[in-house]
Amino acid sequence: xxxxxxxxxxxxxxxxxxxxxxxxxxxxxxxxxxxxxxxxxxxxxxxxxxxxxxxxxxxxxxxxxxxxxxxxxxxxxxxxxxxxxxxxxxxxxxxxxxxxxxxxxxxxxxxxxxxxxxxxxxxxxxxxxxxxxxxxxxxxxxxxxxxxxxxxxxxxxxxxxxxxxxxxxxxxxxxxxxxxxxxxxxxxxxxxxxxxxxxxxxxxxxxxxxxxxxxxxxxxxxxxxxxxxxxxxxxxxxxxxxxxxxxxxxxxxxxxxxxxxxxxxxxxxxxxxxxxxxxxxxxxxxxxxxxxxxxxxxxxxxxxxxxxxxxxxxxxxxxxxxxxxxxxxxxxxxxxxxxxxxxxxxxxxxxxxxxxxxxxxxxxxxxxxxxxxxxxxxxxxxxxxxxxxxxxxxxxxxxxxxxxxxxxxxxxxxxxxxxxxxxxxxxxxxxxxxxxxxxxxxxxxxxxxxxxxxxxxxxxxxxxxxxxxx
Amino acid sequence: xxxxxxxxxxxxxxxxxxxxxxxxxxxxxxxxxxxxxxxxxxxxxxxxxxxxxxxxxxxxxxxxxxxxxxxxxxxxxxxxxxxxxxxxxxxxxxxxxxxxxxxxxxxxxxxxxxxxxxxxxxxxxxxxxxxxxxxxxxxxxxxxxxxxxxxxxxxxxxxxxxxxxxxxxxxxxxxxxxxxxxxxxxxxxxxxxxxxxxxxxxxxxxxxxxxxxxxxxxxxxxxxxxxxxxxxxxxxxxxxxxxxxxxxxxxxxxxxxxxxxxxxxxxxxxxxxxxxxxxxxxxxxxx
Numbered sequence: 036x037x038x039x040x041x042x043x044x045x046x047x048x049x050x051x052x053x054x055x056x057x058x059x060x061x062x063x064x065x066x067x068x069x070x071x072x073x074x075x076x077x078x079x080x081x082x083x084x085x086x087x088x089x090x091x092x093x094x095x096x097x098x099x100x101x102x103x104x105x106x107x108x109x110x111x112x113x114x115x116x117x118x119x120x121x122x123x124x125x126x127x128x129x130x131x132x133x134x135x136x137x138x139x140x141x142x143x144x145x146x147x148x149x150x151x152x153x154x155x156x157x158x159x160x161x162x163x164x165x166x167x168x169x170x171x172x173x174x175x176x177x178x179x180x181x182x183x184x185x186x187x188x189x190x191x192x193x194x195x196x197x198x199x200x201x202x203x204x205x206x207x208x209x210x211x212x213x214x215x216x217x218x219x220x221x222x223x224x225x226x227x228x229x230x231x232x233x234x235x236x237x238x239x240x241x242x243x244x245x246x247x248x249x250x251x252x253x254x255x256x257x258x259x260x261x262x263x264x265x266x267x268x269x270x271x272x273x274x275x276x277x278x279x280x281x282x283x284x285x286x287x288x289x290x291x292x293x294x295x296x297x298x299x300x301x302x303x304x305x306x307x308x309x310x311x312x313x314x315x316x317x318x319x320x321x322x323x324x325x326x327x328x329x330x331x332x333x334x335x336x337x338x339x340x341x342x343x344x345x346x347x348x349x350x351x352x353x354x355x356x357x358x359x360x361x362x363x364x365x366x367x368x369x370x371x372x373x374x375x376x377x378x379x380x381x382x383x384x385x386x387x388x389x390x391x392x393x394x395x396x397x398x399x400x401x402x403x404x405x406x407x408x409x410x411x412x413x414x415x416x417x418x419x420x421x422x423x424x425x426x427x428x429x430x431x432x433x434x435x436x437x438x439x440x441x442x443x444x445x446x447x448x449x450x451x452x453x454x455x456x457x458x459x460x461x462x463x464x465x466x467x468x469x470x471x472x473x474x475x476x477x478x479x480x481x482x483x484x485x486x487x488x489x490x491x492x493x494x495x496x497x498x499x500x501x502x503x504x505x
Numbered sequence: 506x507x508x509x510x511x512x513x514x515x516x517x518x519x520x521x522x523x524x525x526x527x528x529x530x531x532x533x534x535x536x537x538x539x540x541x542x543x544x545x546x547x548x549x550x551x552x553x554x555x556x557x558x559x560x561x562x563x564x565x566x567x568x569x570x571x572x573x574x575x576x577x578x579x580x581x582x583x584x585x586x587x588x589x590x591x592x593x594x595x596x597x598x599x600x601x602x603x604x605x606x607x608x609x610x611x612x613x614x615x616x617x618x619x620x621x622x623x624x625x626x627x628x629x630x631x632x633x634x635x636x637x638x639x640x641x642x643x644x645x646x647x648x649x650x651x652x653x654x655x656x657x658x659x660x661x662x663x664x665x666x667x668x669x670x671x672x673x674x675x676x677x678x679x680x681x682x683x684x685x686x687x688x689x690x691x692x693x694x695x696x697x698x699x700x701x702x703x704x705x706x707x708x709x710x711x712x713x714x715x716x717x718x719x720x721x722x723x724x725x726x727x728x729x730x731x732x733x734x735x736x737x738x739x740x741x742x743x744x745x746x747x748x749x750x751x752x753x754x755x756x757x758x759x760x761x762x763x764x765x766x767x768x769x770x771x772x773x774x775x776x777x778x779x780x781x782x783x784x785x786x787x788x789x790x791x792x
Contacts, residue, residue: 112739117742120739120742120745121742121744125654128653128654129656130653130654130655130656130657130677130678131678132678178654179650179653179654469678470653470678472678472679477604478604481604501646501649501650502621502622502625502645502646502649502680502681503621503625503629503642503645503646503649504642504646505639505640505642505643505646
């Protein structure tokens with residue numbers, strides 16, 4: 036050791052060295068320090084490497100600078116608000132010109148062959164009722180015209196004729212509306228519902244079958260059922276309330292035939308069905324109220340009116356649902372009680388006392404592929420046409436016997452494009468509303484008819500009502 | 506001599522014919538044209554429902570029921586007769602065209618690449634992100650539908666639209682006009698161009714430059730999109746972005762939009778800097 040260094044050791048330091056004292060004294064049980072350590076975690080010491088980095092400066096490696104992350108400002112919408120905006124249905128456009136002299140829909144209008152190929156407007160009361168049972172879809176072009184109006188096509192006359200026949204004979208029409216995309220299947224259901232409402236049928240509509248099976252609504256097993264069936268109380272509540280509002284006049288007229296001890300509210304015999312429907316106030320008992328209402332509607336010898344049961348998006352209830360049982364096994368859609376009720380009606384297991392119809396429409400926009408349903412419908416269509424009946428694919432094993440059993444007795448109504456005369460009628464309505472700014476002549480009608488895939492109405496709407504067609 | 510040039514054959518062609526010389530394939534065209542309606546014709550309203558009731562049901566109208574189809578022999582005979590009258594029986598104007606030949610030159614909108622309005626096409630391409638033209642077109646269709654269904658705008662006298670524009674009540678039913686009017690009304694006339702270091706002392710020389718119509722529209726729509734992108738979203742779904750754009754367009758027409766201030770600022774800068782056009786350096790550069 037050199038001399039100056041050794042001498043320096045003897046010099047007393049002028050500035051006393053600061054000795055950091057241990058200040059954190061933890062009073063805790065001697066055998067466990069975990070909680071207190073978690074409460075006051077020891078601070079990490081800044082390592083030598085970290086200290087060398089100057090704060091706020093970083094080496095720029097890329098050519099472009101990254102933007103500072105900008106958070107969303109403002110209040111975010113409440114739950115359900117966005118969906119409400121997306122699903123909003125507008126039925127009127129005050130800018131469109133009124134079409135004077137347009138016939139208004141009456142109870143017999145759509146059954147008359149002479150009226151095929153005419154445009155008819157919906158009366159206000161029917162509009163309200165159809166809106167309650169969600170017959171209008173947000174993708175339809177109602178919002179472009181002054182008043183909701185629709186084309187009565189030959190398929191409509193056909194369907195309404197069959198409905199009337201079955202009601203007169205007190206039979207149940209079981210029919211599946213099928214066809215290509217945008218051909219007007221849901222529209223045909225809507226026309227059936229409008230006819231039912233005007234003729235004082237009881238109309239029950241399931242607007243989107245996928246709401247029942249995509250595990251988006253609550254479910255619970257029904258006690259005492261074997262094999263276990265499941266009720267969907269929230270959906271049942273919505274359905275009962277819609278049925279009550281849409282069929283108020285008819286339900287007030289009818290009276291109960293049975294006592295219903297399982298209901299929380301006492302409904303004596305001979306009270307109105309409206310009272311029964313009104314007792315669905317909470318979701319807990321909604322399924323039982325719906326079941327009781329259905330039993331009442333099925334009561335024989337009570338002068339029950341015809342019933343119309345409709346469902347859109349048939350594929351969704353013809354497959355295994357997204358729900359799971361208590362043992363975590365997938366639940367078949369037909370084990371859901373509400374779906375079971377519909378498929379039983381479609382299979383012809385329920386005879387409506389006053390006659391009526393069970394209508395289902397397939398969907399092409401958003402629907403799973405169900406080979407059993409497709410096969411069954413093509414078989415029924417071939418049977419009706421007298422053609423060769425298609426057979427099972429022997430190399431395919433995922434056919435569903437329950438689905439095939441439910442579609443054994445249905446009639447199939449194929450919907451395709453409209454004829455040129457019908458296309459002309461609807462285009463004249465568009466032009467008279469001021470939405471289509473063109474002369475409606477033979478050439479225009481043919482042009483749009485051809486652009487719309489030989490009269491597919493939805494495509495014709497896109498070709499003529501949208502200024503720019505994506 | 507060619508039969509067409511023979512004066513007697515022409516006289517024969519004028520004579521009264523006991524039966525039609527040629528079976529015209531377009532049976533119902535005349536009737537159809539008589540029934541055709543114009544959206545602004547006053548007779549539309551009276552004629553519309555009557556036609557529906559009387560003529561427009563598909564069950565009792567079938568061409569075969571009205572008149573039997575002519576036999577091949579009849580067709581050949583009528584063709585011979587036409588040849589005798591000096592007409593060409595296989596003239597493309599007559600034969601094989603259900604709706605006749607189109608008149609040339611073709612109108613612009615009959616070409617499929619130019620079928621939309623030019624302003625709409627330009628704005629659609631400005632809406633496009635990531636090269637997704639189809640999505641941009643859907644957005645544009647939704648913008649136009651929003652304009653069609655929203656109530657007529659209340660035009661502010663402080664922010665007048667282009668002179669000669671139609672009454673606001675007529676705008677919604679012509680959404681393309683509505684959109685064009687909004688864009689053209691806020692479009693700036695000039696842009697500022699900076700010449701670096703030309704003002705002396707390292708300062709740039711700001712000079713107003715006039716814009717072409719397309720450039721003006723582009724600037725105006727970019728301004729509108731800037732405003733739209735800063736607005737908070739109100740919901741999800743595919744209609745939400747177009748709705749925000751359309752709301753801003755309505756705001757432009759009603760004079761509520763901040764885009765008007767941008768335009769005013771740009772014009773003010775242009776007016777202030779117009780003296781710079783006489784800058785000797787700039788002149789030297791121009792020569």
